Amino acid sequence: MNPLINYAFPNDLHVHWSMMIVLYPYITGIVAGAFIVSSLYHVFDVKALKPISRFSLLFALAFLTCATLPLLMHLGRPERNMNIMLTPNPSSAMAGFGYIYNLYGILLTLEILFIYRPTLVELRRKSKGMMEKVYMLLTFNSDNLSERAIALDNKIISFLAAIGIPMACVLHGYVGFIFGGVKANPIWASPLMPVIFLLSACVSGIAGIILVYAVIKKIKGEQVDIDCMRTCVNYLAGFFIIDFVFEMLEVFSHSYLNNWYHHSVDGLLWGPLYNSFWVAQVGIFSVIPLLILGWLCLTKVKDSVYRVAAPILGLMLLLQVLFMRWNVVIGGQLMSKSHRGYVTFHPEWFDKEGIISVLVIMALPLIVLFILSKIFPFWMDEETEAVR
Amino acid sequence: MDGEKIKSDTKLDKERRTFIKNVLSGSIAGSLLLVLPMGADLVLGDSSRPESDIPEQIPGIRGREWDMKAHRFAFIVDITRCIGCGSCCVADKREYQIPDGFYRTWVERYLKDYEDNVYVDSPDGGVNGYQTPRDDLDVKIRDTFFVPKLCNMCEYPSCVQVCPVGATFRSPDGFVLIDSKRCVGCAYCIQACPYSVRFLHPVTRTAEKCTWCYHRVRKGLLPACVHVCPTHARKFGDLNDEESEVAKILSGPGVLTVLKKDMGNHPSLYYKGLRREVV
Numbered sequence: 195m196n197p198l199i200n201y202a203f204p205n206d207l208h209v210h211w212s213m214m215i216v217l218y219p220y221i222t223g224i225v226a227g228a229f230i231v232s233s234l235y236h237v238f239d240v241k242a243l244k245p246i247s248r249f250s251l252l253f254a255l256a257f258l259t260c261a262t263l264p265l266l267m268h269l270g271r272p273e274r275n276m277n278i279m280l281t282p283n284p285s286s287a288m289a290g291f292g293y294i295y296n297l298y299g300i301l302l303t304l305e306i307l308f309i310y311r312p313t314l315v316e317l318r319r320k321s322k323g324m325m326e327k328v329y330m331l332l333t334f335n336s337d338n339l340s341e342r343a344i345a346l347d348n349k350i351i352s353f354l355a356a357i358g359i360p361m362a363c364v365l366h367g368y369v370g371f372i373f374g375g376v377k378a379n380p381i382w383a384s385p386l387m388p389v390i391f392l393l394s395a396c397v398s399g400i401a402g403i404i405l406v407y408a409v410i411k412k413i414k415g416e417q418v419d420i421d422c423m424r425t426c427v428n429y430l431a432g433f434f435i436i437d438f439v440f441e442m443l444e445v446f447s448h449s450y451l452n453n454w455y456h457h458s459v460d461g462l463l464w465g466p467l468y469n470s471f472w473v474a475q476v477g478i479f480s481v482i483p484l485l486i487l488g489w490l491c492l493t494k495v496k497d498s499v500y501r502v503a504a505p506i507l508g509l510m511l512l513l514q515v516l517f518m519r520w521n522v523v524i525g526g527q528l529m530s531k532s533h534r535g536y537v538t539f540h541p542e543w544f545d546k547e548g549i550i551s552v553l554v555i556m557a558l559p560l561i562v563l564f565i566l567s568k569i570f571p572f573w574m575d576e577e578t579e580a581v582r
Numbered sequence: 583m584d585g586e587k588i589k590s591d592t593k594l595d596k597e598r599r600t601f602i603k604n605v606l607s608g609s610i611a612g613s614l615l616l617v618l619p620m621g622a623d624l625v626l627g628d629s630s631r632p633e634s635d636i637p638e639q640i641p642g643i644r645g646r647e648w649d650m651k652a653h654r655f656a657f658i659v660d661i662t663r664c665i666g667c668g669s670c671c672v673a674d675k676r677e678y679q680i681p682d683g684f685y686r687t688w689v690e691r692y693l694k695d696y697e698d699n700v701y702v703d704s705p706d707g708g709v710n711g712y713q714t715p716r717d718d719l720d721v722k723i724r725d726t727f728f729v730p731k732l733c734n735m736c737e738y739p740s741c742v743q744v745c746p747v748g749a750t751f752r753s754p755d756g757f758v759l760i761d762s763k764r765c766v767g768c769a770y771c772i773q774a775c776p777y778s779v780r781f782l783h784p785v786t787r788t789a790e791k792c793t794w795c796y797h798r799v800r801k802g803l804l805p806a807c808v809h810v811c812p813t814h815a816r817k818f819g820d821l822n823d824e825e826s827e828v829a830k831i832l833s834g835p836g837v838l839t840v841l842k843k844d845m846g847n848h849p850s851l852y853y854k855g856l857r858r859e860v861v
């Protein structure tokens with residue numbers, strides 16, 4: 195943009211929502227998406243997803259435990275965070291987050307405990323000392339595995355999984371609305387925002403599971419279940435196509451409507467966001483994955499090739515969603531409300547909200563996942579298979 | 583009553599003495615304060631000072647209980663009068679000790695060439711005054727004007743709507759204020775304000791913005807920026823008082839506009855002689 199006419203309001207030079215607020219929807223999105231994968235099995239009975247039905251729940255839990263971290267890092271006064279739950283302002287789109295997040299956390303934990311109950315009872319019998327205590331706690335000291343008890347468990351599981359779907363959608367669609375409800379910002383203020391956030395959440399969740407599933411199996415020197423992998427990729431294709439269509443629709447309507455308000459969006463996308471939007475989000479991480487998806491889903495790809503291609507695809511789509519979050523959150527703030535100019539954002543390395551913090555926060559869920567794997571076996575072995 | 587007066591007078595004397603001592607010892611960077619009457623007023627004029635010492639600037643406030651519903655305040659900026667001297671910004675900065683780079687109020691300079699291109703700038707928010715012409719432009723300028731900006735005190739404030747903890751609120755007397763003890767510093771209000779008048783204070787790490795000098799208004803004083811404006815481009819008053827200047831302007835035939843009307847925020851900040859180029 196011509197620096198002579200570029201004018202941003204003086205207070206707009208600060209990008210107040212920086213990388214932590216990019217991570218926040220990114221992580222909650224992965225949670226929601228991973229939950230949907232497990233629900234496909236538990237509610238919609240997609241049998242092929244059985245091998246990862248439990249893993250995906252723990253994957254969701256691992257990310258959920260870290261979802262509030264970026265928010266706390268971001269708040270100017272993190273010590274007052276409880277105010278959001280103590281004195282919520284009903285008209286604020288942000289006020290409900292604490293409640294939704296906690297409810298969802300409870301639901302997810304309960305579902306995991308019920309699904310794992312037979313396994314945990316079994317493990318409790320086999321273990322000693324500290325672990326025995328842990329399992330006792332996790333089974334609420336009940337070892338009743340009678341047919342009636344299991345049938346009741348199953349009812350509860352179906353119920354939890356079923357209400358979990360709308361809750362996962364609320365959790366993430368709601369995050370989209372935090373942005374979609376800001377009328378002052380033309381790139382955010384769109385009823386499509388929650389929809390796009392939700393769809394991209396599903397994409398990142400499924401993509402993340404494909405990637406981590408493949409990596410864990412690789413490390414353990416085991417084979418991934420190829421049927422399961424193919425089913426995942428098919429779902430991924432479905433969600434991603436709709437997601438991408440909506441993302442492009444959003445851009446198209448902005449440039450077609452093209453009033454003074456939408457005008458700034460065009461200038462943004464073709465100006466400061468050109469590389470991260472057109473080159474990265476759209477070009478490298480959307481168009482290429484779409485081609486790969488077409489190849490994987492529509493042609494007969496050999497299993498051995500599939501095993502390599504699918505995780506690469508997963509990684510690319512994870513990055514696509516990350517770029518999308520970046521372009522929405524940071525990009526939205528690069529457009530001054532003067533509608534006359536743009537500002538720039540340079541991430542810091544060692545800032546509280548800097549690159550190092552981002553890497554640490556993104557690594558934490560994986561550490562949590564590792565700890566969870568010590569308590570909950572991810573993959574079903576024969577004996578538990580018999581029960582469910 | 584008498585006893586109370588004596589008590590407050592002694593307290594005042596003590597404060598005066600410490601103030602003068604501080605000035606002499608240099609701990610108040612204060613020679614300026616002695617020269618500029620407004621600043622000195624404010625340093626001395628805390629609640630213990632008898633209000634009658636400072637002449638009343640908004641009639642009908644002193645000596646009565648504050649009635650939340652009695653007033654309807656409006657702020658009018660007359661673009662045709664602003665000379666871009668930056669006095670208002672200086673007064674504001676001094677009133678609130680705002681660190682550099684953050685602005686409760688600022689003044690923009692608009693230039694228009696013969697092709698209708700508009701060039702806007704606001705270096706340091708205009709706090710230094712526009713003393714020299716822009717030297718980076720190589721075009722013939724047709725027209726120049728200045729636009730002061732501040733909180734619009736919206737009737738439907740987006741900042742209040744989005745604040746998750748209710749720290750930003752609209753008080754029944756029409757002022758949109760921030761409870762900095764409650765604010766969690768999430769910056770949602772900053773995103774939501776269509777006029778970008780908010781910022782996160784780097785020291786308190788809470789949201790901050792122009793308050794139309796609520797603390798002064800409650801004592802019958804004009805906002806600091808209004809008080810110092812040498813050309814009377816900034817006007818403030820009670821619309822319920824038919825004799826007030828703002829009431830007369832608002833009910834008169836002159837053209838008044840608000841900024842970004844389409845946002846639906848219904849500002850109580852009006853601009854007189856605003857140009858279509860201004861956002």
Ligand code: SF4
Pocket residue numbers: 732733734735736739740741742758774775776777778779780791847
């Ligand atoms: S101008 Fe901005 S900060 Fe002021 S009341 Fe309106 S929305 Fe709130």
Ligand code: SF4
Pocket residue numbers: 744745746747748749750760764765766767768769770771772788789
């Ligand atoms: S920064 Fe403070 S005042 Fe603004 S929305 Fe957040 S809590 Fe409310």
